[in-house]
Amino acid sequence: KHIKYPNGPINLPIIGGLYKITPNKQHLSLDKLYRQYGPVFSLRLGSIDTVFLNDPDVIAEAYHINSTSFMERMMLPTFVIVGKGKNIGFSNIEYWKKIRGILNAALTKSKTRLLENLFNEQFFKFDEYLKKQIHIRPILKRLTFNIIFCFLFGESVLYEDDKIPKDIIDFIQCSDDLLKYLSSQPSDFIKCLRPFTSHKKLHHLVDKMTSFVKPKIDEKLKNLDEENPKCFIEYLLIQIKNDHLQLVQVDALQYICIELLVGGIDTTSTTLEWMILFLSNNENLQEKLYQDINTQSYPFLTEKNNFPFFNATIRETLRRSPPVPLGLPHMCSETTEIGGYVIPKGSLIISNLYSANNSEKFYSDPLTFNPLRFIETPANANVNISFSIGPRVCPGKNFAEDSLFSIGTKLFKNYKFSRTTDQEYDENALIGVTLEPKPFLSKITLRN
């Protein structure tokens, strides 16, 4: 059988096909190429042969059915600086399997009841402060920072500008800067630039962030009571210490803490921000949502399945604006056939989650925000690609979904969000830290 390498635009010397990709709108440039070249196309990013997977079924064929050939992370130079090969997102093979297993075991041991208390406690602190806001982005970031910080270390910080410690403000800023830095490094792809790129700023950011988390981990280690762990870091420390292979060392925890914070803050806060934007543009849907969740008490996590419209609204928000629109880069470790094309060993693989979620092939009228699609056509409910799929699926998926449910139900039960102008808010996204909306002001009215 004759199978061929995927088609794609012409590659130029040195930059390859990078000229086809507009900064801040990478997802739209790639969506255009998807429409031109189909679900599997190729483009050389600088010097690296890259294959883009754009439909949910080809992503599933690679990441799920052929997962052994596609589960490795492409280790770009900046990834090595951030993770030192010791964290989860930027490590491979045996080490990755072990640390991912340790993370999953520790996550399974964190009880839903305790998580619910954590989400509630954080929501009510945030709630006090929200009433005074019209710029919601910074406060949503503080909320999602606090949720993950409290989950990791069992402590949280205050919301008010004059009370929040400077090192926390700095950390949240470093987290933004780090993600922006990682998404804009030509030398990751154009190999001849590498000798001239020291990544001084990135080293500085990583040093600053580790010097924030390391003393906290050391303190947990010093006072560790193995019979009675009180926070996630203590669970992780116990798992690491009791692992007889000793593949993972305690010093890896500082890099893992950073990735859990960085990976969790903006993804979750932009999802809430998008939800506010879409529901401000669609007040009738916001009213329907309110009717769905306006029960006597706040909905509990164990009752999640009783709120189909709310769940559909979260799914639709993540579909329309997946926070990580191009996933994280994988590497093909064994030449494999996907979607009728041959993908050679060593290729960089990008899953274009944005196009997979916004294609007419899979969703009717895909650019319209319509949660009802997941209720009216249940077949759609099976394709949730925003957290990726296969062995590298986001390990924070359940945590993120639970926190979005717990926070979102309270937020929309207590408040009505309206536009401050007659004009609809712009639903087109930019790639900033994540796939984020252009900043907007929100009118927040207390419901009862």
Ligand code: HEM
């Ligand atoms: C709405 C929220 C979130 C979305 C949409 C999201 C999405 C993603 C995506 C698309 C990936 C790439 C998977 C791949 O390589 O194929 C990923 C990886 C990852 N995410 Fe999330 N994420 C979210 C929240 C979180 C949270 C809350 C945490 C941690 C507390 C987290 C931690 C991670 C980590 C550690 C990885 C790397 C996994 C690995 O390489 O094995 N994420 N996420």
